[in-house]
Amino acid sequence: MNELLRYFSRELPAINDFLETEADQLNGLVKEVAKHIIGSGGKRIRPMLTLLFARAHGYEKDDYHAIACSLELLHSATLLHDDYLDDAELRRGKEASHLKFGRTETILAGDALLALANEMGARYGNARLSWLLAKGIMETAVGEIEEIQFSKNPELDRERYMEIIIGKTARLIECACRCGAALAGATPEEEDLAGEYGLNLGIAFQLVDDALDYASPTSETGKPEGGDLKEGKVTLPLILLMEDSNEAESRELLDALKTTDLEEERFEAILGRVKEGRYSEKTREEAAMYVEKAKRCLDGFTPGEEVEVLKQAADFVLTRTK
Amino acid sequence: MNELLRYFSRELPAINDFLETEADQLNGLVKEVAKHIIGSGGKRIRPMLTLLFARAHGYEKDDYHAIACSLELLHSATLLHDDYLDDAELRRGKEASHLKFGRTETILAGDALLALANEMGARYGNARLSWLLAKGIMETAVGEIEEIQFSKNPELDRERYMEIIIGKTARLIECACRCGAALAGATPEEEDLAGEYGLNLGIAFQLVDDALDYASPTSETGKPEGGDLKEGKVTLPLILLMEDSNEAESRELLDALKTTDLEEERFEAILGRVKEGRYSEKTREEAAMYVEKAKRCLDGFTPGEEVEVLKQAADFVLTRTK
Incomplete structure (x- = not known):
């Protein structure tokens, strides 16, 4: 992972500065909201992917920040609206924007971003x-x-779940990769390969996110363990549990998911079954397949620093613990 | 106004069909919201301006609908978010979307549009x-x-007021006109003239809107008379009244504007002073200046049906009663 860390620590400061400068130019009513969400420690994976694919296709100019950062801002915009509509209390371990700044400020900051x-x-x-x-x-x-x-439909199946995570996460990551290739003037075929890498990486990224929700202490992710279950949100670990359940167990699980205020005891029982069945680990195994697919898209690329970093980034998605 | 009416009745059906078809393809959760706001009887002034300037610059193809209608959808998107954040009850005389469909549906429909x-x-x-x-x-x-x-600052002055109406209304109308010219491949100078027409028309349009709020019965505009005053929104008629007031009157007016629940008696007294001072009419006179400016931008154009309609559209903005 040395190349990955070195690359990120070299390139991230300029990306963060650019984001900060752009946010500083927003109107006073929404500026603080924008800075709060931008500053709340996202991984900047989207801008980095744009940069990496631009460089991997031979782009040498330094004017990539606007397009690279645009995807980070777009992502931040959806977080603001989502958290408000979800009545979320926390975002990345910090107070959600609508609670800190108010609904008008938050919705308009989303629009502005x-x-x-x-x-x-x-x-x-x-x-x-x-x-x-x-x-x-x-x-x-x-x-x-x-x-x-x-996503809060207890009867959500695997196919619909995949559609959801592609739509909410993977497409934008695909877009980040395609933008890098397009900035460098890549051919349509080259852009497609970049896009396929991004799509698969994005799927893996969200699968790991959903796995972490059942397997990671609050202090690491900033979110309470089993948070999705508590919100009635169905993700792959639960879908896998459902697939392995007999009829009585399924009925009980469906019923629990339909209950808006799940008692602690039933909540813990379901968490226990997810742990026992290793469904979080199995979700990661599924993610591993997509990481492999992503890496295969890089096969035809001329070896170089960026291609190496892109491979390590794919592996990192899988091994991250927060 | 014959050319204007003939042109609109010839071209509007295709524009409305296009808007309907696009809205029909939206996701089920937001489709009805989108159709509600689109179908609530906007004047389609933005798409018509794009079409008119494209044709005025010699554009003959029929593929203008997407760009022309994009500005109408953008306008609809802001109405959805604005009405929600304003807690508005009505939009164009119909129940506001957030009351009819819910806040999640309304905010997301705005994002989708x-x-x-x-x-x-x-x-x-x-x-x-x-x-x-x-x-x-x-x-x-x-x-x-x-x-x-x-806009709810009682001490709003004329300069800031102009900034607000340019930002919230005139810039998008300018954009509609520029897009028509750009679609037709106009020169930068030609595009600038189209933009200047739009900017001035947009200012006039909003001035008349603000005048109508003090001078038009509910049945025509779908909004109660003096609605802006009731909401504590300061527009030109009030600014003109303020400019003509002595110190004691100003204090009384400022105080009334700061009161969230204005009593009927004080409300009627202010309405009476606006009528007596003819501030609604004076706002229209101000609008007339901008209409003249807009029309002068057309001086260099080759005469033709579209240029005639653009002139009549400018006059219509001034004479409309709803």
Whole structure:
């Protein structure tokens, strides 16, 4: 992981500075909200992927920040609206924006960040970049809606679950990778490979996120263990448990998921069954398949620092504990 | 006004069909919200302006709907978020979306319409169009924020008021006109003239809107007379009244505006002073100046049906009663 860490520590400061400078230019009513969500410690995986694919395709200029950071801002915009609509109390271990700043400030900050992201992507006068970004914004909006619409359905199946995580997470990561390739003027085939890497990485990323929810102490993720279950959100660990349950167990589980205020005892019992069946680990194993798929997309690339970092990034997605 | 009416009745059906078809493809959770706001009888002034300026610059193709309608959808998106944040009860005389469909549906429908608008503008692979749209979205977001931030400040002055109405209304109308010119491949100078027409028309449009609020029965506008005053929103008629008041009257007016639940008697007294001073009419006179400015932008255009309609549209903005 040496190359990955070295690359990130070399490139992240400029990305963070750029995000900070852009946020500083927002209107006073929403600036603090934007800075709060941007500063709350995201992994900057989207801007880094744009940069990595631009460089991997031979792009040498230093004007990549606007398009790279646009995807981070778009992501932040959806977090603001999602947390508000979910009545979430925490985001990355900090007080959620709508509680700290108010609903008007939070919704408008989401709108402003989305608009800013879009404007940043348009700065290049590159129709392909604008198109990719517009498509990414559209897919993210649809994914956000489908998540809210379906993810709390106790009868969610694996197919719909995959649709949800692709829409809410993987498409934007795909978009980040495609934007890097497009900025460098890659061929459509090269851009497609970058996109496929991103799509698979994004799926793995969300699978691991959903696995961590059942297997990681609060202090690491900033979220309480079993938080998804408590919210009635169905993710792969629960779907796997459901698939392995007999009829009586299924009925009991469905019933528990439909209960809005789940008692501690039943909650712990379900957590226990998820642990016993190793469903969090099995979710990670599923993620590992997607990580392999992502890495295979890099096979045809000329070896170099960026390709090495992209491989290590894929592995890191799998091994991260928060 | 014959040309205007003939042109609108010829072109509006296709624009409305296009909007309907696009809205029909949205996700089920937000589709009805989108159709409700789109179907609530907007004037479609933005799409018509895009079409008119495209044709005025010699554009003959029929693929203008996506870019023209994108601005209508963007406008609808801001209405959804604004009405929710304002706790508005009515929109164009109908029940506001958040009351009819719920807050989650309404906020997400706004996000989806914004994303769709952006995607529609990117369909042409025309970097200039994407840039104009991105700028329009950004300016509208800023305008929306500034309106919420400042328009209920009793001490709002004329300069800030102009900034607000430019941001919340005129910039998007400018954008609609520029997009038409850009679609037709107009020169930068031609696009600037189209934009200047739009900016002035947009200012006039909002001034008349603010005048109507003090001078039009509910049945025509769908909004109760003096609605802005009731909400504590300061617009030009009140600013003019303030400018003409002596110190004691000013104090009384400021005090009334700061009162959240204004008693009927004081409310009627202020309405009476606005009527007596003809401040609604004076606001219209101000609008007339901007209409003249807008029309002068058309001086260099080759005469033709579209230029005639654009002139009549400018006059119509001034004479409309709802």
